[in-house]
Amino acid sequence: MNRFLKLAIIGLVASCGGGGSYKAPRNLENACAIAAERPAYMRAMKATERRWGVPVYVQMATIHQESKFIGDARTPHRYALGIIPVGRQSSAYGYSQALDGTWDEYRKSTGNRRARRDNIRDATDFMGWYMNDSSRILGISKYDAASQYLAYHEGRNGFARGSHQGKGWLMGVAGKVNARSELYRMQLASCR
Numbered sequence: 001m002n003r004f005l006k007l008a009i010i011g012l013v014a015s016c017g018g019g020g021s022y023k024a025p026r027n028l029e030n031a032c033a034i035a036a037e038r039p040a041y042m043r044a045m046k047a048t049e050r051r052w053g054v055p056v057y058v059q060m061a062t063i064h065q066e067s068k069f070i071g072d073a074r075t076p077h078r079y080a081l082g083i084i085p086v087g088r089q090s091s092a093y094g095y096s097q098a099l100d101g102t103w104d105e106y107r108k109s110t111g112n113r114r115a116r117r118d119n120i121r122d123a124t125d126f127m128g129w130y131m132n133d134s135s136r137i138l139g140i141s142k143y144d145a146a147s148q149y150l151a152y153h154e155g156r157n158g159f160a161r162g163s164h165q166g167k168g169w170l171m172g173v174a175g176k177v178n179a180r181s182e183l184y185r186m187q188l189a190s191c192r
Contacts, residue, residue: 071095
């Protein structure tokens with residue numbers, strides 16, 4: 001077999017197989033477009049809404065902020081002396097940007113030991129689990145995207161201490177999450 005044919009076969013096999021696509025949907029500004037392009041995302045978020053009571057639009061706004069719907073998203077590398085990579089900023093990974101320890105707690109609590117952060121169904125279920133507990137423990141409404149995001153970002157103990165209140169940049173981000181949640185809510189109501 002000649003070299004060109006071998007390369008063509010390898011290229012074809014590589015383009016068809018293995019692992020999922022972790023690229024973001026084309027239009028992140030429109031919830032209906034996301035739903036049309038990635039129906040599996042909507043099925044996962046609706047299942048999470050049924051199980052945990054967290055609205056689809058709150059989940060979508062949080063995922064948008066955390067990973068822009070990129071399944072294998074990671075935090076940036078840290079550098080020593082500006083050039084030597086010394087690891088990532090945190091262990092956050094996947095659609096939900098869940099940290100290793102919190103993800104392990106979720107898997108243990110739900111019995112979903114095979115859950116993966118780069119699987120949209122597992123990631124949305126994690127968010128529902130976390131936000132449900134934030135509602136139960138901290139009294140945050142599941143419809144309050146800004147406060148849910150702050151508890152998600154700072155951790156429940158940090159939120160309870162008010163650690164977010166001294167972070168103007170974070171309060172701004174929470175406001176954007178809230179605005180996007182409202183936008184997605186209105187869009188989803190019109191495209192159902």
